[in-house]
Amino acid sequence: MIGALLIANRGEIACRIIRTAQRMGIRTIAVHSDADAEALHVQMADAAVAIGPAPASESYLCGDKILAAAQAAGADAIHPGYGFLSENADLAQAVLDAGLTWVGPSPASIRAMGLKDAAKALMEKAGVPVTPGYLGEDQSPERLAREAEAIGYPVLIKAVAGGGGKGMRLVEEAQGFADALTSCQREARSSFGNDRVLIEKYIATPRHIEVQVFGDTQGSVVHLFERDCSLQRRHQKVIEEAPAPGMDPATREALCAAAVRAAKAVDYVGAGTIEFIADGSGPLDAEKIWFMEMNTRLQVEHPVTEEITGVDLVEWQLRVASGEPLPAAQEDLSISGWAMEARLYAEDPARGFLPSTGRLEMLEFGDAPGGRIETGVETGDTVSPHYDPMIAKLVAHGESREEARERLCDMLAESAVWPVKCNAPFLVRALEHPEFVAGTVDTGLIARDGEEMAQPSAPSAETLEAAARALVPADPLLGFRLNAAPRRNARFLLDGEPCEIAFEGGSEDPVEAVLLAERGEAWQLTHWRRDGAHGASAGSGAILAPMPGRIIAVAVSEGEEVVRGQKLVTLEAMKMEHTLVAPFDGVVGELAVREGQQVALEALLVRIDEVG
Known part of the structure; x- marks a missing residue:
């Protein structure tokens, strides 16, 4: 049996591996970047080794640093978890060559299945049915476009080295193929160092x-x-x-x-x-x-x-x-029985699922019979812009599908994350969608109905009233004055936005702020600020960075006329591409960034001026 195990990963999967290994009597060794020095997986492990700066490309994706850490710490095996280097055949081979155990398949197996085109050819030979498509060596745009036409639209363009939804584009019609191919190849190069693609028939449902x-x-x-x-x-x-x-x-x-x-x-x-x-x-x-x-x-x-x-x-x-x-x-x-899992992410569904970063001032998970939480963070930790924004996986088990679904709904609805935004309310609505309840979901459900599921909700009147009472001092004369109304009206700020709440009574010991949580969503209610300093924002023509990241494409130049919805710049952040577009017809009054530039949160990228 393995004596000492190094986990070449971070977050919830590192914590999950550590728990099982320690139960089996195996010594566990964590690795961490500078950003993760105090992370939960580091605290849980028996030992920890620093492997570099915060960017994954300088730490968790450096196979030589991983191997050196294992040797320095006396590990006799390496578990890669998932993501990062988990399907890196070169690292697997280096681990074996160093005389250590690789907890995973052989390098040959990884290589055989690592490229989608070669894997499909192998599966056909083994008698496994594969989807119709093009797996050829000719990667010229012209040949790929011809093959897509022959297969028949809609088609999927997929990076042969892809995974996790990256390096994949759905193309509905021929005129969109060239742009989709360029975007897919660029993302594939960035994520996997390989821009080869295959074309596959898209199954409509x-x-x-x-x-x-x-x-x-x-x-x-x-x-x-x-x-x-x-x-x-x-x-x-x-x-x-x-x-x-x-x-x-x-x-x-x-x-x-x-x-x-x-x-x-x-x-x-x-x-x-x-x-x-x-x-x-x-x-x-x-x-x-x-x-x-x-x-x-x-x-x-x-x-x-x-x-x-x-x-x-x-x-x-x-x-x-x-x-x-x-x-x-x-x-x-x-x-x-039946089991369901929901991925709780630090992201804002109401803003196009943009990742949300920052300190987790409040982090509470709902509970249910048969419930299970897999997480790598706790209250007080920070969601970093450098890594995948998963907060936790919530898992529910039940005797039937409906029991598992209801239990998972309860767990999500009773969870609270603040001030970081999370997708818990979206997940609750997804679990309650009639098609999900009926078990007839196809992969296009969220594309069809996701906008409605992503709409922000407000706290119920009962929740607001209870919070207001906690903020306002009790009026000892209320109810004793002649003709006095039993209810009071006062102005508050709900997540910085003014609101008016009618309520009864007050508190003998009022507080400055109250955190509200309901159906997986969280808000802060505070006193109305009379200085007018709430709700300030940049002008509607100022395009600001929604998160820290790197500019990978600039589609306009200063002085250029643009129309509403026209692509301006593309920002790469949190392993995803985010395209920012013109909010109205106008002219590029200022172009503040260049391709390859790193930008901070809310940095000015482009300013669009109205014409006339």
Whole structure:
């Protein structure tokens, strides 16, 4: 068995791995950037090693620093978690060459499945059905455009080295292909160092269904059933569940058997996921489910599989990496109940899901029977602009799908995050959407109805009244004056915006501010400021940076006339591209940035002046 394990990751997955390893008696070693020196995963580990500055490119993505840290700390194994270097075959090979254990598949397996085009060709050979598309070597824009035309629109452009929804673009019509290709390749180069793409037929009502597989060094491979990850936004998973709604035993058997064949085709060892796309226009049918890709690592959503099988997948990873056979045979595995997971992110749905950074002054998670919280932060921690803005994963298990759904709703509704914005209210509305309740979700649901789900809500009158009473001193004469009204009206600021609240009574010990929380949303109520200093903002023509980041494209020049909605600049931040557009017709009065420039939060990027 492994004696000392270095976790080459951060946040909630590092914390989750540390818990299991320590339970197994394994010494744990954390790594951290300068920004994470006080992070929760560092506090939990038995030892910690600093590996560089805050940017991931100078710390968590540096394989040589990871390996050096493992050797310096006396680790005999490295667990990469997910993301960062988890699917980096070169690091896996370097770890093995150094005489250490790599907790994951072999470098050969990673390489075989790491490029989507080569993986699809391999799967076809193994008898695994794949979606129609173009996997060719000719990457010229002209050839790619011709192939897209031949496949028939709509099509998906996908980075062959992609993952996590990055390096992927949906193209509805031929005239949008060139711009989408350029954007996809640029994001692929930035995220993966490889701008090669494949073209794939877009399934109009797709469902995303994946199978958890596990192999050992003795040649055995089992599956741990399927997960449904169809609720997505911009190709990134939002809510996952296991098992998949509407999955009949015959289709499950065929799908899981195909996943096992896929894993055996690359001599797979460890935890992996075979992702499939299913035609969701009707009942699930094995003839209408196709291979998409394989993730050669542990998935973010692995807890839902753990909840329905009773298996600790991290423990399995550590045992298999130590040379032990799989802890269970296929006939020993079964499904018990239903599980759902929601990804709680520090982002503002009302502002286009822009990441929200800053100190977590309040962080509370709701509870429910069968509930589970996976997090890497706690109250007082800071959400950094340098990394993925996930706050936590909330997981609920129940005897039925509806019980799991209701429990997850309760957990989210009772959670409170402030002043950092989070997507909990959006997640509650998604779980309550009629299509989700019915189990008929396809991956386009949020694109269709997400705007309504993202609308900000206000606290209820009852919540506001209770908060107002806490802010205002009690009036000892109220109720004793002749003809006195039993209620009072006063002005307050709700998250800085003026509001008037009618309420009864007051407090004997009033406070300066009250935090309100309701259905996963949080607000601050304070006294009305009479100096008029509330609500100030930049002029409507000033385009400010919504978050710290790097300018990767400038589409206009100073003095140029622009129309409302025209692309101005593209900002890369929090691993995503954000396009900023003209708010009205006008002229570029000031262009304050250049391509490649780093900008701070609310820095002036462009100023648009009205004409005439």
